[in-house]
Amino acid sequence: MKNPDAGRTRTGGSRFGRQAEAERNDVRVLYAARAVFAEQGADAPVSAIAALAGVGIGTLYRRYGSKEQLLQRLCAIGIARTIAELRAALAAEGTGWEALAHYMAAAVEARAGAFAALAGTFSLPDDVTIANEEAKALAEQVLRRGHDDGTVREDVTTLDITHVIEMFSRYPRRTEEDDNARRRMLALTLDGLRSPHTGLPGPRPDWADYQRVWDEPKERP
Missing domain, CATH: 1.10.357.10 (Tetracycline Repressor, domain 2)
Structure with missing residues (x-):
């Protein structure tokens, strides 16, 4: 017999999986930003932060709309x-x-x-x-x-x-x-x-x- 909750489980797992990945990305971005700003100052490019964090520029800007917000x-x-x-x-x-x-x-x-x-x-x-x-x-x-x-x-x-x-x-x-x-x-x-x-x-x-x-x-x- 088919489990009626199976679809919801998969959907929920996918949603929670994306949320967990977003949280991991945020931790990487914040860690990288602290290091880059500490060593390069206010003029450090956002691209350097994304590169060190191992995420795309789009991922960074979806979380933080500007360098000032970050x-x-x-x-x-x-x-x-x-x-x-x-x-x-x-x-x-x-x-x-x-x-x-x-x-x-x-x-x-x-x-x-x-x-x-x-x-x-x-x-x-x-x-x-x-x-x-x-x-x-x-x-x-x-x-x-x-x-x-x-x-x-x-x-x-x-x-x-x-x-x-x-x-x-x-x-x-x-x-x-x-x-x-x-x-x-x-x-x-x-x-x-x-x-x-x-x-x-x-x-x-x-x-x-x-x-x-x-x-x-x-x-x-």
Whole structure:
């Protein structure tokens, strides 16, 4: 006897199969976009993202109508992950330096600072702006823990931490040697955050100057 649900099962399976494939493509696109924008900047061609993701340009544009939409989506995902890592650092046992080092290593691995070079080239959605303020406050708490227990040098600021993450987020990751060099340099940098150490050169960085870069759109050629 013929199964009356057979047709629906095949149709449903096909639909769910297409949905699963679309989700896999989206993950590949987002991963590729983060890498391409991190290393090539705002002028990176969308074709380079599609090529790295292994999808067609049409597939990419069906999901994201413009480069700006793609950047906004990446920022939303990035700040959500940053907040999660900061909360995990605050909940973890150990010294303040260990919590800070764990957070920074996770942020660099996720390329959380990949879009600093793109500041002012696209608009940030309001929810991302609000989330950025939450992340800043959490980062202050993580750093304060290290200052309070004396394991992180007193002259380090949250903006110093942000700059370190941004620099390492743009480090190329084309080969195993690239990855090894990045990890070694990050380990050296993290060790430099420990207390005590000699003082840092120059004035303390200012959040107002940093935020101004995002608030004032750049002139595009």
